[in-house]
Amino acid sequence: MAETKPVIRKADMLPAPVIALVQSLVPDCGALLPADITTEQFRAALWLELTGRQSLHDCYPLSLRECVVKAATYGMLPGRDCHFVPFQDKKAKEKKATFVPNYFGVLRAIYRTGMVEQAFAEVVFTNDVYDLDYGRTPMLIHKPPRKNRGVGEGAYGFIQVKGSSRPLIHYMDPDDLDRVRRRAPAHDQGPWVSDLNEMKRKTVMKNVAKYAQLTPILHELLEQDDLRELEDIPEDRHQQNIIDLFGDTHGSPNAPSGTRDTGKVETSSHDTDTEPARETEPLVVAPRAQKTPSPDEPAWKLTLRAHRDTIAHMAVSGIESEENRARLDDLLDSMDFALSPLGTTTDAQGHGLADAVLQWVDMAKEG
Numbered sequence: 001m002a003e004t005k006p007v008i009r010k011a012d013m014l015p016a017p018v019i020a021l022v023q024s025l026v027p028d029c030g031a032l033l034p035a036d037i038t039t040e041q042f043r044a045a046l047w048l049e050l051t052g053r054q055s056l057h058d059c060y061p062l063s064l065r066e067c068v069v070k071a072a073t074y075g076m077l078p079g080r081d082c083h084f085v086p087f088q089d090k091k092a093k094e095k096k097a098t099f100v101p102n103y104f105g106v107l108r109a110i111y112r113t114g115m116v117e118q119a120f121a122e123v124v125f126t127n128d129v130y131d132l133d134y135g136r137t138p139m140l141i142h143k144p145p146r147k148n149r150g151v152g153e154g155a156y157g158f159i160q161v162k163g164s165s166r167p168l169i170h171y172m173d174p175d176d177l178d179r180v181r182r183r184a185p186a187h188d189q190g191p192w193v194s195d196l197n198e199m200k201r202k203t204v205m206k207n208v209a210k211y212a213q214l215t216p217i218l219h220e221l222l223e224q225d226d227l228r229e230l231e232d233i234p235e236d237r238h239q240q241n242i243i244d245l246f247g248d249t250h251g252s253p254n255a256p257s258g259t260r261d262t263g264k265v266e267t268s269s270h271d272t273d274t275e276p277a278r279e280t281e282p283l284v285v286a287p288r289a290q291k292t293p294s295p296d297e298p299a300w301k302l303t304l305r306a307h308r309d310t311i312a313h314m315a316v317s318g319i320e321s322e323e324n325r326a327r328l329d330d331l332l333d334s335m336d337f338a339l340s341p342l343g344t345t346t347d348a349q350g351h352g353l354a355d356a357v358l359q360w361v362d363m364a365k366e367g
Contacts, residue, residue: 013051017061022046025068032072034112042072049078055086056097063096070099074221075112081105098228101221102191103202106209109221110159113214121157121201121208126150134300134351138169155200157208168355170208171348177203211352213327300350304335307357311335314364331356 014022026046030039046068050056056064067084076082082101089096101109103121110119122142124130127150129143140158156171172180180203181192191199206222311332334353338345345353 015057018050018057018064021061021065022050022068025065029068029072032069034075036112037075037077042077045077045079046071049084052079053084053086055095056084059086059095059097063098067097067099070224074101074105074109074217076101076105076108081108099224100228101202101225103198103205106202106205106221106225109218110205110209110212110214113218115162115214116159116212117162118160119158119205119209121155121205123152123155123197123200125152132156132169132171134169134355138167138355140167140169152197152200155197155204157201157204157206159208159212161212161214164359166355166359168208168211168352170204170211170352172200172204172207173346173348176346176348207349208352211356213356216323298347298350300347300354301339303354304339304350304357307361308332308335308339310361310364311357314360328360331360 022043026039026043029042033039033042050064064084067078071078071082074082078084082099082105084097085100087096087098088094107119107121110116124142125144127145127148129141129145131139131141133139140156142156154171154173155177156169159168161168177200181199184192206225209218210222311328314328331353335357338350338353
């Protein structure tokens with residue numbers, strides 16, 4: 001006689017606090033979800049993610065709640081577009097669940113903006129035929145062989161914005177990607193080991209999406225993911241990362257004020273009560289010393305120098321939209337850092353930055 005296995009009730013597959021959390025959250029998540037995801041789809045995906053990861057059951061309930069809300073807000077199905085990953089918070093001395101979008105989740109968020117005609121990222125292998133020309137009209141050639149592609153090396157992201165004749169392409173070489181990997185707390189385990197190529201694709205896709213300047217919610221998603229990757233890094237590894245990236249502590253984002261002279265007045269976007277209105281007291285661009293371009297400077301750096309003052313003027317008074325002015329402020333910061341002696345911008349990043357600058361200049365001429 002065959003042995004019968006006991007039937008596990010769904011109510012027994014999750015701890016009571018987790019079930020109570022899901023039951024209280026899911027009805028409200030329907031208001032956050034985009035039109036292409038139903039509440040039933042989200043509930044089913046969430047259930048599979050929570051029951052399939054036993055380690056989540058011990059996580060701090062509020063961290064799980066934050067994961068669920070983020071997944072609904074960004075329109076991602078748990079287990080398909082994102083994952084909830086247990087993470088030991090050494091400061092709080094408790095286990096927390098962390099919202100982690102994957103490559104397909106980032107890609108889905110990019111397409112959901114409605115502003116993109118085509119977007120993808122690919123890894124370049126040693127036996128692939130690959131050529132990328134950053135010019136006025138970028139040209140990309142990538143022909144993988146049918147088999148035996150070799151070893152994965154660099155990767156690139158591609159975005160064609162609707163209405164633009166110029167695609168955005170961002171390439172990262174193996175050293176660039178490895179620096180990103182080493183900055184991650186779980187650089188020696190998890191997806192950076194088990195799904196290395198997918199992590200490379202996600203990394204370059206995030207970077208090229210930042211240049212595309214799409215919707216605020218997409219930029220929020222990318223910024224949140226960048227911040228997550230920097231959490232809970234041991235101090236000794238953090239210092240080593242700074243040395244690897246900048247050569248020493250100078251130029252570090254955490255360095256004392258004054259080490260990065262961007263050449264413009266710094267303002268805080270958070271002090272809304274005290275910040276003067278642009279209409280009454282426009283921002284003043286501080287004078288900056290003119291540097292004679294070196295004949296050996298790359299073309300992208302010459303482009304940034306040639307259009308720096310134009311972008312600064314647009315950020316102050318040439319754009320009516322507050323959102324676009326904020327984007328220009330960010331672009332201006334990136335330009336100043338890339339042109340500063342402490343800048344660590346790679347050629348690939350510089351070309352992408354120059355592309356963004358030229359697009360704004362073209363828009364100003366047309367408008």
